[in-house]
Amino acid sequence: MIYREMGKVISNEEIAEGIYKTVFISPNISSSSMPGQFVNILPSLDWRNVMRRPMSIASQGNDEISIIYKSVGEGTRIMANWAIGEKVDLIGPLGNYWEGYKSSFPIIVGGGVGIAPILNLHDVLLEKKIDHCLIMGARHSGEHFFPHEPQNKVFLSTDDGSLGIKGNVVDILKSIYPIGKHSQNTKIFSCGPPMMMDEVRNYSNENKLDCDLALETIMACGFGICQGCTVERKAETNGVHSYRNRFALACLDGPIFNAEEIISCV
Numbered sequence: 260m261i262y263r264e265m266g267k268v269i270s271n272e273e274i275a276e277g278i279y280k281t282v283f284i285s286p287n288i289s290s291s292s293m294p295g296q297f298v299n300i301l302p303s304l305d306w307r308n309v310m311r312r313p314m315s316i317a318s319q320g321n322d323e324i325s326i327i328y329k330s331v332g333e334g335t336r337i338m339a340n341w342a343i344g345e346k347v348d349l350i351g352p353l354g355n356y357w358e359g360y361k362s363s364f365p366i367i368v369g370g371g372v373g374i375a376p377i378l379n380l381h382d383v384l385l386e387k388k389i390d391h392c393l394i395m396g397a398r399h400s401g402e403h404f405f406p407h408e409p410q411n412k413v414f415l416s417t418d419d420g421s422l423g424i425k426g427n428v429v430d431i432l433k434s435i436y437p438i439g440k441h442s443q444n445t446k447i448f449s450c451g452p453p454m455m456m457d458e459v460r461n462y463s464n465e466n467k468l469d470c471d472l473a474l475e476t477i478m479a480c481g482f483g484i485c486q487g488c489t490v491e492r493k494a495e496t497n498g499v500h501s502y503r504n505r506f507a508l509a510c511l512d513g514p515i516f517n518a519e520e521i522i523s524c525v
């Protein structure tokens with residue numbers, strides 16, 4: 260069930276450089292959402308700002324949901340300035356959700372603005388006591404808000420080496436899991452910038468690992484009306500397919516796709 264609900268802001272703070280976390284009271288969306296799903300948010304009720312912004316749900320439960328986002332443009336700047344008590348127009352939960360983690364050893368990989376659905380999955384795995392490895396990448400230490408704890412299988416990377424391992428998330432994957440050193444049931448779950456996810460996809464292919472990727476394709480409506488979020492699927496072998504089979508919609512069929520299913524994350 261998808262709800263349109265006025266979420267009440269109960270906290271809104273900068274948790275790292277330019278990265279904000281907002282917690283809403285939103286009982287319907289909270290009780291019906293799953294890790295990996297998103298909400299489509301109207302940042303302001305001003306008639307000049309009619310476009311919603313999709314944001315992954317970073318946590319749910321106890322009538323609350325949270326989002327974690329980077330302030331990159333007009334909408335997210337409005338969001339960063341929401342006052343406590345403000346009511347925000349939310350539609351959700353939207354899209355599909357992470358699956359297949361109960362029967363696998365999950366390696367969960369987030370980067371940039373793609374950390375929210377990965378942290379949500381991390382929390383579920385901790386709660387269910389499922390052994391897993393968390394890898395998060397950023398450009399520098401200021402963008403991280405989590406400790407680097409290799410002893411707990413939590414690895415951070417930074418492009419400039421200011422925190423954790425110098426390099427990107429795939430450099431971490433290669434250093435801790437040399438080719439062929441994965442357990443048989445390893446599955447990768449990833450969300451981040453398109454170039455990062457393409458690299459994660461290549462790594463999974465090279466290592467013959469199952470891999471699900473949450474795409475952050477630019478969206479408008481969020482539920483299949485505008486056709487603005489198409490993702491090209493690999494052509495079927497017999498060449499016979501409908502337009503709909505060939506071009507998935509990130510909002511309805513995704514945002515999570517298997518790495519084998521799509522041509523590119525870009």
Ligand SMILES: Cc1cc2nc3c(=O)[nH]c(=O)nc-3n(C[C@H](O)[C@H](O)[C@H](O)COP(=O)(O)OP(=O)(O)OC[C@H]3O[C@@H](n4cnc5c(N)ncnc54)[C@H](O)[C@@H]3O)c2cc1C
Nearest residue numbers: 312313314315327328329332333334335372375475476477
């Ligand atoms: C399913 C989904 C989940 C998402 N979850 C998160 C999240 O948890 N946290 C988060 O910070 N962001 C997330 N995003 C991206 C977020 O929606 C955009 O950053 C946001 O819409 C930008 O709005 P804006 O008005 O601030 O920027 P705009 O003024 O619209 O654009 C500013 C800049 O951001 C770029 N941009 C706009 N939309 C996107 C997008 N979808 N992806 C990448 N770049 C974009 C524009 O090209 C432009 O360069 C998600 C996107 C999708 C589709």
Ligand code: FES
Nearest residue numbers: 481483485486510
């Ligand atoms: S965002 Fe409108 S169809 Fe997907």
